[in-house]
Structure formats: C-alpha cells, structure tokens
Amino acid sequence: MPEELQQELRKPGGVLENEPSAAEKEKEKRKRSDGKKFIIWKDEKTKQLFLGEVKEEKRGRVTVQHYGSYGKGALRDRLYRPAVRRKGERAVMFTNNTKKYGAVEPDLFEVEREDIVIEDAEVEKNGRLELAKLMKYDTYDTVRKENVPTGATVLDMLVVDTLKMKAGGEREFKARAVARGDQDPRQGVETATCGCPPDSVRFVLLAALASPNYGKNSIASVDCQNAYLQAKLKSRVPVYVRPPPSHLDRKAGLLWRLKKALYGLKDAGRAFEDHLWEVLRKLDWELSLLSGVFWKKKGEKVVGLLSQYVDDLIIVSLEGDTQEMVQEIAKEVYCKEPEVLGRYVGSDYEVLSDGRI
Template sequence: MEVPIGFGSDLATKKVCKLKKALYGASVSLPKSTHEALSHPGWRQAMVDEMAALHSNGTWDLVVLPPGKSTVGCRWVYAIKVGPDGQVDRLKARLVAKGYTQVYGSDYGDTFSPVAKIASVRLLLSMAAMCSWPLYQLDIKNAFLHGDLAEEVYMEQPPGFVAQGESGLVCRLRRSLYGLKQSPRAWFSRFSSVVQEFGMLRSTTDHLVFYHHNSLEQCIYLVVYVDDIVITGSDHDGIQKLKQHLFTHFQTKDLGKLKYFLGIEIAQSSSGVVLSQRKYALDILEETGMLDCKPVDTPMDPNVNLVPGQGEPLGDPGRYRRLVGKLNYLTITRPDISFPVSVVSQFLQSPCNSHWDAVIRILRYIKSTPGQGVLYENRGHTQVVGYTDADWAGSPTDRRSTSGYLFLLEVI
C-alpha cells in the first residue's frame, strides 16, 4: 500500500479522483496478456511510463545480435496499487527479464547479495529511541535499474514496444533489470559505492548498515533493505546532506518520518519507539478465517507435549508450512509467541492434526492481542544485558535440551 500524495485543497483532490476514475474505470483487473493491457488506457499508460523510465536510465542499446550469442526473453508484470481508502491509487507495469533462461558463465556470474538483518534494524530503532534521534525513510524508485552490468547480456525487445522498422534488433543491456539473476548484486554494489563516496563506512557485521562519525562526535546511521532506506543519528545537517547526495545519484522519494518498514508499523514519540505488526497479524487471521475465533489468554497449552507423528497427517502440509512461516515473521515484534512458533516449526516436514491444533491455538492468542508489540523506551544511558536459560532434557523423543537467550538495553 503506497502513501498517498497530499494535495492543497479538497477541490484538487476531487479533480484527481475524477481523473483516476476516467483513466482506470469503475473496476480494474489484472490483464491476462500484453494485448489486453495495451487496449486499456490505464494499463497502457503504466507501460508507457515504465518504458520512459527505462529509456531515460539508459538501460539498453538496440543492436544486432552478435554471432554465437543468445537472448533472454522478457515479459510484463502488472500490479494494482490501492490507497488507504481502498480505491485504486495507480496502476503499475514492470518489465521483467526471464532470468531463468540465463546461462551461468555466459550471461551471469556471482549473484550473492546481502540482506539487512532484522536484528540490525531493531538495534538502530532502539538506539534512536534511547538517544531521541529522528527516524527518516527514503525509497529508491526502480532500484534494480541503477545497477551496472559487467556481463554481456542481450534481451528481446519488450512485447508491444518493438521499435518500428527495427524488429530484427535486440536489447544490449547496459543496466541491470528486474528478473536478471545478477540484478540484486549489481544494485547493492552501486548503492554501496554511492554511500561510501559520501564518507559512510560499512559495518563489518552487517554489510547493509552504514555509519559516519564526525569530529564533533555526531553520528549518522543508515540501513537499506533492497530499495527501502532508514536513516537516523545525531548529525542533523549531515543527514540532510546525505539525503541530497542520494537524490543526486538516484530517483529517490523522501517519505519523511519513519512509519512503516518491512511490514512493521513504527511510531516514535518523546517516550520512545513502538513497533507492531497489527495489520500483518489481522491479515493472517483473515486469510485463515480466524477473525471471529474465540480468543485465549496463552499462546500454548502447557499440558500438551508435541511429538512427531502425533495424530493423522495433514492433507495439505504446504498450508501448515506457509502459516508457520508467516507466524515466524510476526515474532519480529511479538517475542511472546517466539517459543510456541519455534515448537510448531519442528514439524514442518510431516505435520499432523495435533500440530495444526497448536498453530490454531497461537492464532486464537493473537486474536486477543493483535496490536501487541515492542516498546523501546527513552530511558537515558543504557548497557547491554543478556540472559540465557535451558530446560533439562525437555524433548520427550530424544531428551535434548532447548535453550533460549535474550539481550536487552537496560538502564545503567
């Protein structure tokens, strides 16, 4: 869901709504083919906008395919962006390369690209709360298109947009494109270079975290997750200069104060920073038909010991795995369900009815506390304190112990 752009008056808003209604129609559905998309004014405009962005970025040159070289295909992917009011905000079309046809050693080499650790994100948020630092968010538009390609990659011309009189030519890619195997790596390399040009240093423990300390002992911290950027720190002038540096190199949207990041709702006040995943939790309940379930006070029944092969095997184990995966992501702001989720995660290979009942119990608990989250308080000087514990041969099948740990920033 995208943040709507604010307009100066109700009249301007009404004009924009009328324009959208005329362009999109009363109802919009995803097109099933390029021909269908081109016949709809809204989707056609979205495709034209995407092509304009690709050309302005210098993504490719039209050339004759050299002998012995092959091309990768491409296709259009469509998405309907809905605003907070539930109405269509805009239509988006993205040109995606068919990376699954690439050949290793010819079309691509290394593909590894790091991803920010959620622990790093939480640490920065807790530091911002502790020091009363402002939290800012930026979004890089068409991030993957900014990466430079080291390999020689040729792609077919986009469906529906073959250059007139040049149907025999192909696209020699100069920049990375969504769908290519090396695109994430190329984008990270480019972004890392630009940020380090500003004077930021890269963390040795998390390569997606950058920092800078000036002579006045003021600091800037930046964490990036693909195209979403969070910036915080005490060097307010430096933060503004860093933003301008990014605006110069990338088409960047300043989203203002941090409110929503990776599905996490974030609210900052003088008391600290609150993290929650209320919308995500309610979405899980809705998808599973549990919005109207009877809530319970605890996420797990202490009198039930789960073991492998307990009950009838589930007819659709994939559903169990998907749901447990979503619950695992919810533990980012819900440490109260971390242990129950870790228990039901032990039976992903062959889940049974009893294991499914345990998952349902977690959902019933979430129903009673959908908005519960984590509060990082502004409590002055703190220190890192850790706790650890383990049961004693708690597993009923192999008598292995289960250990756990917790690290906090506590007041000195």
C-alpha cells in the same frame, strides 16, 4: 430491486425505460475489459489486497491468474493458480498445489470486489510509461539481430501488471518491465546480497532513541526510485533482450543490449547493491560489523547510522536531523521523498506523537 419491479419500470414510459439491463451492463463490461473478468480478494492476516484475472469458472472452481499485491514488496511473476469458491460465501480458498510454485499464501481470502474492469487504454499507458523509464535511465543500446554474436545470451521481456495502493488508500495499476531471468544461461554470476536482519534494524532504531539529540526528524525512511535501473550491469558477457512484442524496435528486428540491471536478471539485485555501496563509501559511510548497517563518523564519533535492505533505507542522525544526510545521498541516487518510518523488512513500525516507536 425485485426483478418484477424492474420489468415494470422498463416498460415504455417507465423510469428505467432507457436504462441498460444487468445483462447488457455485463456485456459492456466484458467489451471494455477485452472479455476479461477480475476479482480482488483480501488477506485478513496481512491486510493486503490481491488482484486476479478469472480464467475459468466450472463447478464452483475458479482458476485465477495472480497479478501480485500492492503495497511495498517484491513483484510477483504471473502464475496460474486454481482456487475454490465456497458455496454461499464471498471467499476464495487456494488449494495446496499452489505450494509447488513456492507460494506462501494464507488459506482464506475475502472477496472485496468482483468484475473489476481494467481499461485497455490504462494498461497500455502504464506499459508505455514503464518502457519510457528504460530510455530515461539509458538502460540499453539497440542492436540489429545480424550484429549479435552467435551464442549470445538473448532473453525475452515481459511487461508485468501489478496493483498497488497509494499513500491515501487509492488503488493504482502499475507496470514493470522485466527480463525473463529464468532463461538466463550465464554461469558464475554473483547474485548474493547482504540483507539486513530485523535485529540490525532494531539496533539502529534503539541507537536513535538513546541519542540525547533524538527528535522528530532523527529518523527518515527513504526508497530508492527505480533502483535497479540506476546500476550498471557488470556482466562478463553481453546480455540482450527482445523488446516487448508491441514495441516498434521488435517489429523492426532490433534487440536491446543491456547496460543497466534490468529487473528480472539474476544479478540485478547484486548490481544495485554494489552501486549503492559505492555511493555510500564515496559519501564517507562505512560498513559496520552489523549486516546491512553503515555508520558515518566525524573524527572518532559516530554521527549517523544507515540500514539498507535492497532499495529501502532507514537513515538515522545521532545529531538530531537527517535532512543533510538524505540530501547528499539523493544527489547520487534517485530517491523518493523521505517518509515517516513504516513497514520495513517484514515488520510494521509506527512513530508515536511522543517520539516512541
């Protein structure tokens, strides 16, 4: 709407007399978001959206605090990254010095929305829910500082905010409680995990398609929920963390002695893999000769295959239906509801109506 028309309509008796001005709306936005300004930009190559907090705008240069991507994938640490906005274009371009952080990002992003307001109450709620999970999974014991041995490993904690997309396409803000693994001085810690290369995944899917019993329920994609918190921390030395600054235990001078593999610890991934493999062996799954692939036998006959990549599983029944296999695993490991095969180990899969993948 032209500025002249807006001014006319804001005069006494005009239809916009009580309508806040753009400047007033902007001020209210800043107030509700604690003075923060956010942008969302889109990577056209991967179709992912990224959330950033604008830290500084000067001469066309925008310094963005990167909050992470939504969708399945590794959580990213908060990093300050400079970005340049092209004049006349709704885009953000990262400069080459992002590479010093190990960032692998496409060059050009289309800005989807600007001035995203994240309500403080929403952020606080997500943080509370995440900390409640730590209690649910019996992640730690509280210890008074004076009872912690001299020289013990004590790490800081972060509650990291991230933006994810739900199945219906809606955006949601989530939080993840993590330990500062970069402060971890422990030596000789087992961190290596098995992994599942794409060729192993293809073998599992080809075996499913080649089975004479193949049907619509022969393949299930299963995500282990809050995976690392299900695994016991098997550290040779106790690991303590300082609760987040806002937590009552922090104010009471307490530390947390970790019992579970909190996200951020250098051995958290290995701890969960050991836990999962122990469960699978208990359920008569055997590690095959293919990296990251298990099989299940009845006598000498292979009746099931399982591909494992961190906390994401593909379960295949060569007898027709995965329901029984999924249920027996879900009794031992907290899992989300099985889904149709989608993104896995960096590739997108689609199961067509005729059963083809």
